Every structure is written in structure tokens, then in C-alpha cells.
Amino acid sequence: MKIIVILGPTASGKTDLSIKTALYLEKAEIISADSRQVYKGMNLGTGKITKEEMKGIPHHLLDVASPKRKFTVVQYQERARKAIKKIIKRDNVPIIVGGTGFYIDAVIKGMIFPSVPPDYRLRKEIEKENLFELLKKLDPKRADTIDKKNPRRLIRAIEIILKTKKPVPEIKEKPLPYPIIKIGIKNDNLPPLIKKRLLKRIEQGMIEEVKRLRKTGLSWKRLEELGLEYRYLALYLQEKIDYEEMIKSLAKEIEKFAKRQMTWFKRDKEIIWVKNWQEAKKIIKLNFF
């Protein structure tokens, strides 16, 4: 049994390609690898596939968490691995589809993270410290390779040390025991697509979606933390920016996000880059038929 991964930056057409692939293989199920589509109620803003678009293909790892709480890569990893097992048991092909490179890697490489859940109270307590100096004292080795000015990373490292009373362990990996075919969607002219898609989603009610989330109890802070559309729409609804600026900055931010996604993907030399379904089809044919 082989596993397919379909990845690419936002707005590159992953959803469409994944459905075509699944229909072509006939016996396939899709596992989303998207750090925002895991949340319930976040649909238009995340570009989540609709029921009709699924064309009857089973989808996993969509709508599995409340947006009120932070969902993490480890939770994703556990659930995705379980889903893969089940799909293979049914003799179907698992297709992992998404743009969150970290999530994809965590699953297929099987990165074993230190089993220290985030402790937000502890994080708050130490956030005012001189984090880098503290880490240097606790674990000089990790301090040597870490981003010295990145509080997120520093705090996490310190958290691991304080909980385990040991230095930060090196990451071990337990890769999935199946061949993986990684297909990346290449598109060197995303900005117009991004803009078009953004305007379409607003027309479809993305602003109402954010209002709804707000009504169900999400704080402005949480919405801003969710990033991109949720951040900028929250700023707009709070009247911190006007409509025109919201559209302009948001489109720009999405473009930058797409570039960051590509920066992640570029490191992975196993990815086979394709421009369209025709090219993807050839690869799938070669591997499955």
C-alpha cells in the first residue's frame, strides 16, 4: 500500500486535485493536513471543502476541534496516524492533502516530540525573563542551535527542561512504514488567484462567519491569533482598520504566507512538482496501475 501526499501553497488548487485523484483511484480517502481546517465553524476563512465538493469521498481531520482551544501538531499527528491505519485496513489509499508542512512532516516522518504538554501558566510566568540566558544556563547545547530571539521557541525549550528535569532531547523519528508519493502543486503566479478567491469568499459570507464565531464566544484576541482572514476580519469588525485596508493588507499577508509555505516545502527533495491534473495523473498511474 502506498500513501499519497498532495501539498502546495494556499490557493494553488489542492482541493480540486485531491478529489480528482481520489475519484481516479476509486478506493481512496482524504486526510486534511491543515492547521486551521481542524476547527469547527471555520469554513470560508480556511477554504474548507464543502459537502458537495467532496463528491462522496470520505474526509478526515476536518472539524475535529473547537476553535476556542489551541489544537497542536501532536494532537494532529495522533489522529492522522489513526486515520491512516483505518483507511489502510479498509484497503483504501490514504491521501494526505494540505498546506501545513509541519503537520505533514510530523505525520509521515513520525517525529517523536517530548511528551510535555504546553503549560500556559508556566509560559506566562517565565515570559518576562531573559529567555536566552535562562536556556543557556539550563541547556547550553540546545541554546547553541535555537533561534536566539524567538520567544516561542525559547519558552518551549525551557518548558521541556523544567518539566522533564533534563535537557531538550533530540528529535527521534518513526516514519510511516509505507512508500510515500509526494506531489506538490507549482504555480508561479498566485497573487491574482489569491485576490480573486478572497473577494469571492467575502461575497459568500466570510464576514458573517467571523461574526458568528465571535458570538459563540471567541475573543477578538483569539480570532487575531488564528491569523490571516480571521485576524484581519477581526480587526475590521473592531473598526481598527477600514474595509479597503483590510482587503489590501489581507491579500498581501496571504501572499506572504504562500511564500512561507514554499520555503518549507523547498527543503523536501522528495516532492514531485506538477502544474496540473494531467501531470499528477501520470505520476499516480505510474505508481498504482
Place this chain on the structure above:
RNA sequence: GCUGAGGUAGCCAAGGUGGUCACGGCGAAUGUUUGAAAAACAUUAGAUUCCGGUUCGACUCCGGACCUCAGCA
């Protein structure tokens, strides 16, 4: 047309007795990624409107041209 203010990177902009000038933000390029990853960070590139003068030396002072803004006509 007159008066005043001003022209510093793609954009916004700070300064300084005339001395290798050149802060910062946005944007751009490249990259990092150990439980927030649509997050959080890092590195790099890039500028004195033009012409002349004073001076050992001008982004800074003087004159002119051009352009912008405000007020007046």
C-alpha cells in the same frame, strides 16, 4: 501670479556645529522551523530631484531650475 513650507530607498519617514553621514517602519529577496506553525523569528539588498557655487571636504550652506503641498489673489 504672489507668499510660505517641503523634495532623503518602491512607499512612509528620523536626524545631525559642513567631516566615511544616514534611525526606523512598510514593502522586496532569502532563510529558520522540537506540542500556537495561517504562529513565532532571522538575515540581506536598496536613498540624498537636477544644475552650478562656496569649501581641503556639501545630504547639510548659497544661487538657479524642476516638482509637490498649503494660504493668498
